[in-house]
Amino acid sequence: MNVFWFIPTHGDSRYLGTSDGARSASFDYFRQVAVAADTLGYDGVLLPTGRSCEDAWVVASSLIGATQKLKFLVAIRPGLSSPALAARMAATFDRLSNGRLLINVVTGGDTRELEGDGLFSSHDERYEITDEFLHVWRQILEASHRKESIDFIGKHLTSKGGKSLYPPVQRPHPPLWFGGSSPAAHGIAANHIDTYLTWGEPLEDVEKKVVDIRKRAADQGRTIKFGIRMHSIVRETADEAWAAADKLISRLDDKTIERAQASFAKMDSEGQRRMAALHGGRRDKLEVAPNLWAGVGLVRGGAGTALVGNPEQVAARMKEYAELGIDTFIMSGYPHLEESYRFAELVFPLLPRARREQIAGPLSGPFGEIIGNHYVPEASQS
DSSP states (O other), X not given: OXXXXXXXXXXXXXXXXXXXXXXXXXXXXXXXXXXXXHHHTOSEEEOOOSTTSOOHXXXXXXXXXTOSSOEEEEEEOBTTBOHHHHHHHHHHHHHHTTSOEEEEEXXXXXXXXXXXXXXXXXXXXXXXXXXXXXXXXXXXXXXXXXXXXXXXXXXXXXXXXXOOSSXXXXXXXXXXXXXXXXXXXXXXXXXXXXXXXXEOOOHHHHHHHHHHHHHHHHHTTOOOEEEEEOEEEEOSSHHHHHHHHHHHTTXXXXXXXXXXXHHXXXXXOHHXXXXXXXXXXXXXXXXXXXXXXOXXXXXXXXXXXXXEEOHHHHHHHHHHHHHHTEEEEEOOOSSHHHHHHHHHHHHGGGSOOTTHHHHOOOOOOSSTHHHHTTOOOOOOOO
């Protein structure tokens, strides 16, 4: 089981939907979270993308030297950049990080944001662009290992002599990750993607996605891995965890929820529609499955659910998803620095993880602070 954490490039907070207790999006804070994730044994970090946060590529690049083993899941945006440029950026990052890059393919579902960035294509057209983009991107990086160029003529994109002089460390290219809930998105996953990502939905809904995409991939002669993106609120007892969940939205007013839900409703994202349908904007319908809480989605776009409970409950729910075929969990919590420690300390020991032995260290000895708390040094005899 692989467990990733999250770099909050939009900023961080103790209370959703309010600036109370907020932390600014600063390099020092990003570095703190990244170093914590690396030191604690998380396998990687996800960096979000879009106009509401700092640029993922710039932030991830700035964190290469601050980390040692941490992988970076960074977005490419078909339609917003050329596939050749994106391929060269990926190759450079992969070389500079010694093979620690993962690619998150984000087609996008917020039409207002996309139009602000100059993309005016419909939902299905964007997935057509994504398909062609990935054909070019993959071919350029595959050809880079042979010092060759590629030609491609499609409906939306054309490349003549596309080339990357410097190949990536990972062969044939850094792994492609992708999330999307529409039939068009499932087709992209089956044809191109190494790991399909779903947001945290009830088990039966996630299973349907896994079954459909696995079949589509098999029809193409491919196999695919699966991951899930959700938040966590874990405490030593279940009562403490649910109290923390309530506290997280305790300063959130109804008007803010209404504005957020109205904004989400304007998107043409099937995944966002599914997130909103879990709670319908109501505070009294937030536990949508055992230990699965949809309170984050009242005001946060994208991943809107959290696993809530004591360590044993959270680990048990994760293992249930793993039984469906999920092998990577991208978690986060508010605030992200403290919650990265809490999750690692409470949940990691209960999970079958490859990096467990790497983060084990010596226990504190019987001296130092422990003794200092009980014995006051005697006055000097000299």
